[in-house]
Amino acid sequence: MEKLTNFTALELSGMLKRKEITSREITDALFSRIGEKDKDVNAYVTLNNNPTYSGEGLLAGVPISVKDNICTKGLLTTCASKILSNYVPAYDATVVERLKKGGMPIVGKLNMDEFAMGSTNETSFYGAVKNPNDLTRVPGGSSGGAAAAVAAGEAICALGSDTGGSIRQPASYCGVTGFKPTYGLVSRYGLIAYASSLDQIGPIAHDVADCAAIMDVIGGHDAHDSTSLNVNMPSYLDAIGRDIKGKRIGVPKECFSDSVDKEIVAAIKDCIKALENLGAEIVPVNLDFMDYVVPTYYIIATAEASSNLSRFDGVKYGYRAENVTSLENLYYKSRSEGFGKEVQLRILLGTFVLSSGFYDAYYKKALLLRRKIKAGYAEAFKNCDVVICPTSPIVAPKLGESLNDAMKMYLSDIFTVPINLAGLPALSVPCGYTAGGLPIGVQFIGQKLKDAEVLNIGHAYQQVTEFHKRRLK
Amino acid sequence: MEITEKEIDHLAELSRLYVEKSDVGRVSSRLGEIISYMDSINGSVKTDDIDEGFTEAELMPREDVVCGSFDVAALLESCPEHTEDTPTVPRVVD
Numbered sequence: 001m002e003k004l005t006n007f008t009a010l011e012l013s014g015m016l017k018r019k020e021i022t023s024r025e026i027t028d029a030l031f032s033r034i035g036e037k038d039k040d041v042n043a044y045v046t047l048n049n050n051p052t053y054s055g056e057g058l059l060a061g062v063p064i065s066v067k068d069n070i071c072t073k074g075l076l077t078t079c080a081s082k083i084l085s086n087y088v089p090a091y092d093a094t095v096v097e098r099l100k101k102g103g104m105p106i107v108g109k110l111n112m113d114e115f116a117m118g119s120t121n122e123t124s125f126y127g128a129v130k131n132p133n134d135l136t137r138v139p140g141g142s143s144g145g146a147a148a149a150v151a152a153g154e155a156i157c158a159l160g161s162d163t164g165g166s167i168r169q170p171a172s173y174c175g176v177t178g179f180k181p182t183y184g185l186v187s188r189y190g191l192i193a194y195a196s197s198l199d200q201i202g203p204i205a206h207d208v209a210d211c212a213a214i215m216d217v218i219g220g221h222d223a224h225d226s227t228s229l230n231v232n233m234p235s236y237l238d239a240i241g242r243d244i245k246g247k248r249i250g251v252p253k254e255c256f257s258d259s260v261d262k263e264i265v266a267a268i269k270d271c272i273k274a275l276e277n278l279g280a281e282i283v284p285v286n287l288d289f290m291d292y293v294v295p296t297y298y299i300i301a302t303a304e305a306s307s308n309l310s311r312f313d314g315v316k317y318g319y320r321a322e323n324v325t326s327l328e329n330l331y332y333k334s335r336s337e338g339f340g341k342e343v344q345l346r347i348l349l350g351t352f353v354l355s356s357g358f359y360d361a362y363y364k365k366a367l368l369l370r371r372k373i374k375a376g377y378a379e380a381f382k383n384c385d386v387v388i389c390p391t392s393p394i395v396a397p398k399l400g401e402s403l404n405d406a407m408k409m410y411l412s413d414i415f416t417v418p419i420n421l422a423g424l425p426a427l428s429v430p431c432g433y434t435a436g437g438l439p440i441g442v443q444f445i446g447q448k449l450k451d452a453e454v455l456n457i458g459h460a461y462q463q464v465t466e467f468h469k470r471r472l473k
Numbered sequence: 474m475e476i477t478e479k480e481i482d483h484l485a486e487l488s489r490l491y492v493e494k495s496d497v498g499r500v501s502s503r504l505g506e507i508i509s510y511m512d513s514i515n516g517s518v519k520t521d522d523i524d525e526g527f528t529e530a531e532l533m534p535r536e537d538v539v540c541g542s543f544d545v546a547a548l549l550e551s552c553p554e555h556t557e558d559t560p561t562v563p564r565v566v567d
Contacts, residue, residue, distance in 0.1 A: 090547040223535040295511040320553035336491040368520035
């Protein structure tokens with residue numbers, strides 16, 4: 001029999017229902033795989049020694065792993081930062097409550113960039129995560145641990161969070177499937193905030209069907225989150241598997257420039273052909289705002305981060321510096337010793353764009369540009385149902401390469417950040433490999449609350465391709 | 474755009490962070506690089522035609538009813554230093 005860690009969540013769910021296996025056998029297989037692989041991959045910060053379950057649902061008994069910025073009652077939640085290295089939450093995030101209600105045992109907490117600030121997973125206090133496809137390369141970030149764990153067979157599926165591509169980009173680098181839902185569709189209650197108007201929790205798994213099934217477990221209105229949308233949520237699992245004949249796929253020329261790796265362009269073109277063969281109609285669209293999406297994103301994200309992270313002061317929870325001389329000194333010392341360099345830099349940058357004399361030129365300007373970006377997508381969606389583009393202009397870089405060139409790291413987010421600024425749903429699906437064997441991801445972007453449409457097109461593509469079926473030894 | 478040492482000191486104070494003297498050059502150059510990139514769009518993209526009176530998020534306030542509260546003892550378990558019912562900090566008033 002094939003290894004249990006190679007199956008998808010839905011396959012395992014079927015085997016559990018037929019009583020061919022037990023949930024305990026799956027978690028034992030995962031712990032054994034983690035023991036074998038994680039000394040190299042470093043995907044986990046904390047393992048849950050008692051991954052039991054009692055709830056009921058389609059995925060009952062199927063284990064899931066959770067990014068370490070999502071609160072888990074009684075289980076260490078560090079945000080991969082020294083400042084939360086001793087933080088054990090007194091409550092579950094709403095998504096964790098729903099996993100438990102749905103009977104999904106939690107295997108452990110996944111490594112990430114510190115406070116989700118990074119695109120390479122190298123800023124973690126717990127050390128860099130390595131890409132299981134090539135251990136000399138990064139897994140992407142900030143949900144690098146989640147994508148790497150699924151790719152390495154150390155997790156069946158995972159929850160990540162996406163502020164500017166943090167689910168989709170690592171999914172693309174690691175060769176797995178990642179979905180960022182419409183802003184407000186999944187509760188952020190219990191997600192440790194980076195940039196509240198951009199953050200969204202979503203699934204990472206081997207295929208689109210698993211992502212849809214997990215969305216059915218975690219999605220829906222939550223009164224604890226004032227930005228949670230109170231809308232009727234369809235079953236996403238029921239919504240996939242439909243014909244995509246006549247669906248209009250928008251191809252933006254701005255996303256196929258010379259700055260995009262040639263092997264990635266070729267893979268996306270093959271994907272477009274596959275969709276055409278399925279009966280989709282290919283139409284050109286303009287995304288003429290792409291030149292300013294990265295600075296707009298970094299102004300808004302760091303501004304919100306500088307405010308959100310002011311709560312970490314060494315008083316109520318988390319790391320407290322020793323030998324302090326005053327309350328002020330306690331704040332300064334706990335924060336300076338507790339936050340890593342990239343986090344401190346982003347706090348300073350966010351403080352700068354919000355400070356007197358610079359607010360109008362940077363923060364207010366960025367808010368206006370965000371409006372333009374939203375309007376630009378609305379215009380594009382007049383002519384198409386879904387926009388297609390690469391998830392990232394590059395494949396996974398070597399470890400250390402990006403941290404030495406921060407601007408390069410920020411620019412590599414160009415295809416993912418505008419989606420968060422506009423609050424849209426987007427999916428990254430494996431669509432090929434480079435000659436060197438590195439995964440390539442294609443991104444499908446949909447209109448607000450048309451999450452089912454995005455998932456359906458991604459699923460249709462996976463029905464005629466095999467890229468998502470590759471399993472690492 | 475050049476970010477001076479004085480500006481870094483001011484930002485550090487607002488952020489309640491110590492930036493070591495030896496690190497000022499690195500921080501100044503990183504911030505300067507990013508801010509210059511942001512400046513590159515400021516002049517080139519017009520935003521005069523956009524309505525400023527907007528809010529980004531669609532807030533969904535909950536019903537104004539009293540909900541359960543956290544158990545103080547459970548919260549204090551995560552607190553670095555505390556009495557039986559509250560966190561403690563260095564003395565502010567002598």
